[in-house]
Amino acid sequence: MINSSHQHKVRLPKSLKEASLLEGSSLLLRKVRGLFSPRGLTWLACVPIALFGLGVFNLAAHAAELPELTPAFVANNMFIFIAAILVIFMNAGFAMVEAGMCQQKNAVNILTKNLIVFALAVTGYWFIGYSLMYGEPIGAGWLFFKGLFFDPTVTPEMVKDGALVPSVDFLFQSAFAGTSATIVSGLVAERIKFAPFVLFSIIKCAIIYPIGAAWIWNAGGWLKSIGFVDFAGTTAVHSMGAWGGLVGAMILGPRIGKFVSGKTVAIPGHNLSIATLGALILWICWYGFNGGSQLAMDEQVPYIAVTTTLAGSGGIIAATLTSQIMSGKPDLTMSINGALVGLVSITAICNDVSMPAAWVIGFFAGVLVVFSVGWIDSLKIDDPVGAMSVHGTGGIFGTLVVGLFSTTKGLLTGHGFSQLGIQFLGALAIAVESVVASIIVWNILAVIFDGIRVTEEEEVKGLDIGEHGMEAYPDFAITTR
Template sequence: MELLTINNVWMMICTALVFFMHTGFAFLEIGLTRQKNTLNILFKNIFIITIGLLLYALVGFNLMYPGFADGSSGIIGFAGFGLSSPLTAEGALDLTYNSGYTYWTDFLFQGMFAATAATIVSGAVAERMKILPFMIFAILYVGFVYPIAGSWKWGGGFLDQLSTPFYDFAGSTLVHSVGGWAAVVAVCLLGSRIGKFKNGEIQAIPGHNIPLATAGVLILWLGWFGFNGGSVLSADPTLTSLTLVTTCLSAAAGGVIAAIVSTIMYKNLDLTMFLNGILGGLVGITAGADQMSPTDAILVGAIAGALIVFAVSLIDKLKLDDPVGAIAVHLVCGIWGTLAVGLFGNLAGVDQFISQLIGVACYAVFCLVTSFIILFTLKKTMGIRVSEREEIEGLDAHEHGMEAYPDFRLNEH
């Protein structure tokens, strides 16, 4: 009982840290975008975490952990609506649920992850997507797509049943790429912001508060102590400590290499690239944080940092407008981190690498198809993009009828 209490307390602390990450996402997103859209972005972020938790309690948790029966396809299952009370017949806590944490802690910890996928999309579509279609998309993606995809590995589904099981410790693919693939579809269907591409030239649209974006990244880094540390699913001292070390070293390496590569390429010290390099290192290590040595973690993070710079450049050349670099950070580095499990660390090997490729491909197809169906349907029925006037004058005024900084308005037209 004492060990259960210790493990459970650690898991609850990690749950709080992952919840705090939503503050980091909000700060980063508003910092890298224009002042006139701040309220719109904050509204979306608050909506995602609130509706996400409710949906996860109603259907998501039991879609993600359906208890696949022996011999089932392991593709989709459902354990019923709502949360069941894990108590014994005498009304006491059922200690047979898990030696590391209680049923309620399990639900809340996993629920914090669920909303992240839609938050990733929020950043990619910032400054030009209508609020109502985004809310509908978030409900469908967080409520159904994410938990079904998650069940394939974490719920004991078909990817976990491969001869060499697909491995994703804390969600480089299951969380970050799931959001990243949807972000690609959304950006393609939406089109670029007005003024982003002129006469074939890429135009920078600076964010209005880089200090806030910097604070957001540091908060996210702190939150990753819970994101990866909690994914140990206990307070095991050795494994938890190693996971936090590899997480931090990968983040540091990602930031440093992104800063160096971007300086060589663009001849300026770009703080935003430095920040995204840190996030790329965090996303990259997430799939195998418990399997890597410190040296492996530095290599994984360093490669992720370099990939960020090249991915941002490629995305711009493809005329895809991603205001916060969400696709480069969460999709590109999510894929890299997932494949890295087969290249570095304790699980490295040909069979594991093939399993990682299979997993990446399955999630790519599922997420591209489902997000396209949802967003294309919304585009054809109610429209997903605001009018030119609304975009120029700002979504805060037109979608919400108020301003984030009423006493410090800047003329941003």
């Protein structure tokens, strides 16, 4: 064997065409390394600039085909864009309310669910949900479809008519889908596995919510055709979300220690400061939820904002007084839920109700939510944040009050019983659709994941550790039950 210290230089081919299989891999590696040289990085930096320029050119090409933007077109689209941002920010409010009203050991889990739920909602709704909700009829008012995704094209007619562009409309509608899924989170809090919740949220926003909401808001929907009224989503968003969460809560069963020897045991929330902040965030964002549902910046929007405010005010006053009478002291959690239920109850009718009636609706809803929380507990259903009472009981009440207080269709304003019957039918139809679909989906997920509830050990230790391996407050002692 000849051992030589002299290294023979091997000439690599200049192109892949000349290279053998072994030589080709070396040549490719040299090319890739060359990208990270100063000269290569300079060229790479030009790529996003080139893509940006191409995008601007493409937009400019489309803009050239459109007439001059009208003030109505700009105002309407800007207003709904801002309203969409407000509705999206409701996720922060829901996260604060739910985390604050639940135990410290589950804060990370709750915050993670509320953070990811909008991403899941917008993805599923973008993929197929928007089409199922606003597509062409394929089932005589019951089912709609128009392909996957949506067409973002802006036409000259949209500009002339001051209409919403498809992208703004999609953003606003997807925020509503996310809100409906977030409601589910509160009902199943502190004992559900993370993965089943994630999958349920996707299915709900992609299929369950769009199909039911299409009955109400699609021009060809069967509920819309018979005159059912749900201006901003009391039924379509709040009730539907509550029914889906209720099914999940019943399948999961109560948290450990919630019901002992037939008695209800309160499990206090760990931070009512952030729960109160969450309620205030939701109240502010509700102006986008209700006001934006006008779908234009016109004279009705300020009026809608006032009726919304009055109902929320009536709700918090009534819930605080009712809890004071029943327990001897005002309960902050009831005050929070009173404000929220007042806002839920006015959502279906906020554009077609007198101001005094708006306050009365909120007040009665505030009384109702206090009794509803106790009633749900008596059924041995564990609702950690009162989501069923706020969005379910409040949602049904808010749906029915259209038939009572509507200035154009209500019984108490001299228009007979017919609208009340239609509202009852709509509330029932959405409840059946949501409950049946949720039973199917939750049970399928239970089979796939060998149950949707965490183990007893994980629940006692906390879902932050069991599901995420981290703590929200690592420097503070955690009290477990």
